[in-house]
Amino acid sequence: MTPAPPRLELAGLSKSFGAVRALNDVSLTVGQGEVHGLVGQNGSGKSTLVKILAGYHPPDRGGRILVDGQALATPIRLRDLRAAGIAIVHQDFGLVHEKSVAENIAVGSFTAGRWSRRVDWRAEEGRAAELLERLDATWIDPTRPVGALGPADRSIVAIARALRIQRPGEGLIVLDESTRALPKDGLEDFYRVLRSVVQQGGAALMISHNLEEIRQVTDRITVLRDGAVIDGTVDTAGTSEQEIARRMLGRVVEQRVHTRKETSRLAPPITVSGLTGRVVDDVSMEVWPGEVVGLIGVAGAGWDEVPYLLSGARRPARGSVRTGTATVDLARARSADCIAAGIALLPEHRVDDGLALTLPVGENITLPRIRRRSRPWAIGREWQRSEIASVLDDLDVRPRRPEMPVGQLSGGNQQKVMLGKWLAGRPELLVLHEPTQAVDVGAREDILRAISGTAQRGVAVVVASIQPADLAAVCDRVLIFREGRIDGEITAPTEDAVIEAVYADPSSSPRRKAAPCPR
């Protein structure tokens, strides 16, 4: 007897968008009873892969998708997907909060009376209860609205719905960043439920950028980088988090862009005190003029919240920042107050928060200073022209056309425009979140140099980034976040030192000890 074919097999899957190859010859298998982790950074091709599985994108010719040895026709149709027992649980779970648990589980496949076409609610509730029982989650009442449940219970409902189309011992659940919205104390239940599904003979493909979680829950791991599988699939048990991180990040030619100019510390530092947000818990720090400070940690450690709390984009529960110009009570501040105090933010989501893509490059650059530098009845051309020209020259924006809508520039050049927009205001404190995300190598270097140059002109810079190589290239110090607090500091960081520190196995992490995986 030949061994059973894997539950899911992807063979030579590629996907191109025009000249850009988002997925390149990806092959992996998910066996029965396996939790398979798929990790990669933003832009590595994870989402494209899920979208192919969901039938949203057709793959390029030549690739094959097999379920239990049977090839699926591409583009994948929802009907075939259900018949094959593949269910996808998305990041936001796709639940309707006003409706009951039973309704949410049943949606899309209601059992209706043969002639009346009325939904048989009793049967639906029974079915929901049965599924929840299979998950050992009998405390969830099928008649309650989903909105009344906690986030952890909601995630279980989402899994129950996924199971609905599967017979016990069959099927595959694809978890697309499903734990992102879960609070820490909900994760354990989620993992336990996932385990029990797999023990009953199912399988799961877990897509995540949270290495800690992937290490805890999965049996095997595949790493995607730039659309390709890096060094095949590995067993989780024999692989450290650092190793996965290295595969994920790749080797960016290590190059230190920034050297600190030893300022005599004449000017006082920017002081952040008692910053308390959703995750960040009573964080205080000092950043000296001319210094670049990096913030990093694992996903959910709070470091990526800091830029927004510091700049008035999001209000913290408590916290204040003192610059040379002013002291701002961040719990009450708006963006305008922080800008007036000399704080500038470069947000991660350039398209949503950073630039108005339909408007010209020049207008985007001068926006923050329009009111301050103009008279109420006339903006004035001269200051705009010189400001725009100096930004375009300093950062080498191409093409050099201020009247062009920003959306027509490449990602790297958009990033430069966004940087220039804030640098032109001569901030005291520049806060950046993932400044090199989704830009090409040349633009990355330009951006890192610009950050360094900014610091050398006496600006205090904070960079929050998941990229250890970036932090190593520009930072004088890197602060490691854990559980919302600063849990370590590296001066003169190297990439390796940062990776070691972030993915170290600290005895201080209660979460890691609290969630052992039953095997």
Add this chain to the structure above:
Amino acid sequence: MKPPSDVAAPPRRPAPEQRAAGGPEPQRSPDSRLDLQRFASRYAIVGIWILMCGFYTVLMPGTFFQASTFRSIFASQQALVFLALAAMMTFVVGEFDLSIASALGLSATLVPVLAVLHGWNLVLSCVVAVLAAALGGLLNGFLVVKVGVPALIVTLGSSTLMLGIASLVSHQTTVSGLSPGFADITLYEVAGLPISFFYGLALALAIGYVLTFTPLGRHMTFVGANREVARLAGVAVDRIRLGAFVAGSTLAGTGGVLLVASVGGYDSTVSPTYLLPAFAATFLGTAVVRPGRFNPIGTLVAIYFLATGILGLQMLGYTGWIENAFYGTALIIAVSVATIVRRRTAST
């Protein structure tokens, strides 16, 4: 929650022609061809306008191409000009207001009701009428901006409410009997056209100036293009949105005063028929002068373009149904054109 941004977005790389433009040898010819293209797309509607006039002239030799035809086109659209510019105020900041036509109607009803039925001073009546419209805008703005009710619901509701109030105060009749001298504020002839034509022109120029050359206008444009970007740049986003609702309704109210002055009386039930032409002109205006942006001069051009189309059809003998059919079609075409233009100006 933001969607994850690793959706393998292809347009992150510069398109070939942009790379060429930024390359070491910028060539002259593609740029000038681009300029020509831009000019053509900017003023295409003017070309279509000329074609349309030529078409009507051929169909109706001797009757269409006359000074009187064009005078009636340029002399008759004042209420629409004010209303379309009122609609634009909210469109510019990314909102919309379906109640402006009712605000215009309420104001046009209040003037004769207060002045004739209640014997108020004429100027005071006009001021109160405009204030009533402005108050409607304030209510809309408050509910949409501060409370967060969808603009569709709020402005549809307030539109109907103002319509109801107008028929209440007018006892569902057309109140007329305004003093004949009052009409002079709109009908007084300057250079062969009623002075209200120049009011509209001046208003369009003034709004154009504010939007293009003042900090306020720049802020409004950014609030409309990307509210979050504006907020993070320190713009008082909510104040600007609220202000746009009030300004729009005030303009509509002013248009109502001019309308009733020129006609002498007003039947409040016709108000809703003004809404669609105003919207059609505003959207069509985004295809002119500054493609992809709401702009008052483009709106003005669009209004007279549409008026020419209607008048020609009416002279050909189509009446009654043609106005609805024409404006309805025009709105759909205008928005489709605007959508395409916008997609081409900002390809992301």
